[in-house]
Amino acid sequence: MSKLSAQDIETKLLRFPDWEYFDDAIHAEFEFDNFRDCFSAMSRIAFECEALNHHPNWSNVYNVLTISLSTHDANGVTDKDFKLAEAIEAIVEPVDE
Amino acid sequence: MSKLSAQDIETKLLRFPDWEYFDDAIHAEFEFDNFRDCFSAMSRIAFECEALNHHPNWSNVYNVLTISLSTHDANGVTDKDFKLAEAIEAIVEPVDE
Numbered sequence: 001m002s003k004l005s006a007q008d009i010e011t012k013l014l015r016f017p018d019w020e021y022f023d024d025a026i027h028a029e030f031e032f033d034n035f036r037d038c039f040s041a042m043s044r045i046a047f048e049c050e051a052l053n054h055h056p057n058w059s060n061v062y063n064v065l066t067i068s069l070s071t072h073d074a075n076g077v078t079d080k081d082f083k084l085a086e087a088i089e090a091i092v093e094p095v096d097e
Numbered sequence: 098m099s100k101l102s103a104q105d106i107e108t109k110l111l112r113f114p115d116w117e118y119f120d121d122a123i124h125a126e127f128e129f130d131n132f133r134d135c136f137s138a139m140s141r142i143a144f145e146c147e148a149l150n151h152h153p154n155w156s157n158v159y160n161v162l163t164i165s166l167s168t169h170d171a172n173g174v175t176d177k178d179f180k181l182a183e184a185i186e187a188i189v190e191p192v193d194e
Contacts, residue, residue: 035143035146035147035152036147039140039143042139043136043140046132046136049132050132050133055132055158055159056157056158057156057157057158058156058157059154059155059156059157060153060154060155060156061152061153061154062152
C-alpha cells in the first residue's frame with residue numbers, strides 16, 4: 001500500500017467534503033445529538049475498522065467525534081484511509097434512498 | 098459540584114496511581130492487547146458515563162486509550178471526576194478476588 005501524493009489526496013477529497021488533508025493524514029469532525037448517538041456511531045465504526053484491519057486516531061468529547069486517518073506503514077495517506085473514510089461516511093451520514 | 102483544590106486532588110490521586118493531575122484535569126493512559134480489547138473497555142466505560150451523566154475527553158489509537166476527566170461546569174476537577182475514574186479503574190483493571 002503506497003503513500004498517495006498530495007495532489008491525489010486532494011482530488012479524492014472532492015468526494016469527501018467532510019474531510020481535510022493536513023499533517024500527512026485526513027481529518028474529519030462529526031457532531032451528533034448526544035453522547036449515546038456519538039458512541040453508537042463509534043461502535044459501528046469500530047466494527048468496520050476490524051473488518052478492514054485499519055484503525056483511526058480518534059477522539060470524543062460528549063457529542064463530538066474527531067477522526068484522523070493515516071497509514072503508519074506508508075507514513076502518509078493511502079487508499080486504505082479512503083476505504084475507511086468511505087465506511088465511516090456511510091455510518092455517520094446515511095443517505096435516504 | 099464544586100472544584101477541588103490542587104491539594105485535595107493530589108491526596109485523592111494517591112488511591113489512583115494510573116492518574117495524573119495537570120491542566121485542570123486528571124489524565125490516564127491505558128494499554129490493551131489490541132483494538133478489540135481496547136474498544137470493548139471503551140464500550141463498558143461509555144455505559145458508566147451515561148449512568149453517571151458525566152463524560153470524558155478521550156482518544157484512542159489502536160490498543161491505547163487516553164482519558165482526561167474534568168467537570169466543565171466547575172472549570173476543574175470535582176468528585177464527579179473521581180467517581181468516573183473509579184468506575185473506569187474497575188473496568189480496565191479488574192481485581193481478581
